Amino acid sequence: MAHIQLADVRKSFGALEVIKGVDLEVRSGEFMVFVGPSGCGKSTLLRLIAGLEDISSGTLAFDSEVMNRLPPARRGIAMVFQSYALYPHMTVFDNMAFGMKLAGQDKAERDRRVRDAAEMLQLTPYLERLPRQLSGGQRQRVAIGRAIVRDPRVFLFDEPLSNLDAALRVATRLEIAKLHRSMHGTTMIYVTHDQVEAMTLADRICVLRDGVVEQIGTPLELYERPNSLFVAGFIGSPQMNFLSGRFSEDFGAHTIGIRAEHMALGQEGRWRGSVVHSEMLGSDSYVYVDIGAAEPLVVRQEGTATPKPGETVAIAPQESELHRFDANGRALHRNLMKGAA
Ligand SMILES: Nc1ncnc2c1ncn2[C@@H]1O[C@H](COP(=O)(O)OP(=O)(O)OP(=O)(O)O)[C@@H](O)[C@H]1O
Numbered sequence: 001m002a003h004i005q006l007a008d009v010r011k012s013f014g015a016l017e018v019i020k021g022v023d024l025e026v027r028s029g030e031f032m033v034f035v036g037p038s039g040c041g042k043s044t045l046l047r048l049i050a051g052l053e054d055i056s057s058g059t060l061a062f063d064s065e066v067m068n069r070l071p072p073a074r075r076g077i078a079m080v081f082q083s084y085a086l087y088p089h090m091t092v093f094d095n096m097a098f099g100m101k102l103a104g105q106d107k108a109e110r111d112r113r114v115r116d117a118a119e120m121l122q123l124t125p126y127l128e129r130l131p132r133q134l135s136g137g138q139r140q141r142v143a144i145g146r147a148i149v150r151d152p153r154v155f156l157f158d159e160p161l162s163n164l165d166a167a168l169r170v171a172t173r174l175e176i177a178k179l180h181r182s183m184h185g186t187t188m189i190y191v192t193h194d195q196v197e198a199m200t201l202a203d204r205i206c207v208l209r210d211g212v213v214e215q216i217g218t219p220l221e222l223y224e225r226p227n228s229l230f231v232a233g234f235i236g237s238p239q240m241n242f243l244s245g246r247f248s249e250d251f252g253a254h255t256i257g258i259r260a261e262h263m264a265l266g267q268e269g270r271w272r273g274s275v276v277h278s279e280m281l282g283s284d285s286y287v288y289v290d291i292g293a294a295e296p297l298v299v300r301q302e303g304t305a306t307p308k309p310g311e312t313v314a315i316a317p318q319e320s321e322l323h324r325f326d327a328n329g330r331a332l333h334r335n336l337m338k339g340a341a
Helices: 042-050 094-101 106-121 138-148 164-182 197-199 219-224 229-236 334-340
Strands: 005-012 017-024 031-035 057-062 077-080 154-158 187-191 204-209 212-217 243-244 255-256 265-266 273-281 282-290 295-301 312-317 322-323
Touching: 005 042, 005 273, 017 042, 017 212, 031 042, 042 077, 042 154, 042 187, 042 334, 057 322, 077 138, 094 106, 094 138, 106 138, 106 164, 138 164, 164 197, 197 219, 204 219, 212 219, 212 229, 229 255, 229 322, 243 295, 265 295, 282 312
Parallel strands: 031 187, 031 204, 077 154, 154 187
Antiparallel strands: 005 017, 005 057, 204 212, 243 255, 255 322, 265 312, 273 282, 273 312, 282 295
């Protein structure tokens, strides 16, 4: 269990600064997820916390103890990567026990920890197997088990599920959520590209953009109250619809944003346009409507009885759900709007 604090942390590779002054607090026991576009510095930030890269300037502390110069092995961290790198000739049990053996842990304690972790990850039936006799998801659970037995203060995950197929990703995601609940108090930081992983696993999400923190908040805070156009467009799938120019003028904003689920199709509505395409997902559908803006609006509709391509429809946005942004892409928050009115 550790409270992690970063103060004005910077990292340069040669002349290239990739982490540009990050201030961040991860609370003890918190599950923090880093998201952001490719190359924004998520993995680098994680590796700085792990000690796999040196911090160029600024301070990293765990429970107020400065970590900058401490080697990874003395930070009390465990890290799980995308590639699980198990020893192919060792059984699951030995793979999980190996680090403890190297550290001189006695056999009874090694046994106990491996069996507890295996139980937690539903690996007990596989302890005597070799990695090649396991599925990808089981192998990744062994890699997680190997990290658990070290009893870390801080758990770091770098896209641990990205090599798994869709069904295994879901199953392993649930395991990780359970793991966090059962390891009360272990601080976890998790890097992902996956919207659903970020939204479902995180206590809070940290959105990074080009080496700086753009916004930190609970998944719902970011979804419902993004501070910027960037976060609004990054969090949520399908992406929030954006309209500018003549579409946003009477809302007093440079750009307005509205999510697919906050509009209704019908006979009456603020916008009219023609359907260009529908995607049927089973329980609901996404209808793409060209209203003459740069991009078609994506409207979510329950069920699968969607209007046909070429049909003219009206769209009624829920005005309380409109997001307004200024010319710099900063959100004009609704409470501020109300205050100003
Ligand atoms: N060892 C290195 N030497 C030089 N440049 C590096 C090094 N490691 C990372 N970078 C650069 O730092 C920037 C951030 O990389 P990083 O891997 O942290 O991004 P990321 O957000 O994790 O990206 P992705 O989502 O694609 O994995 C990139 O421009 C990358 O090319």
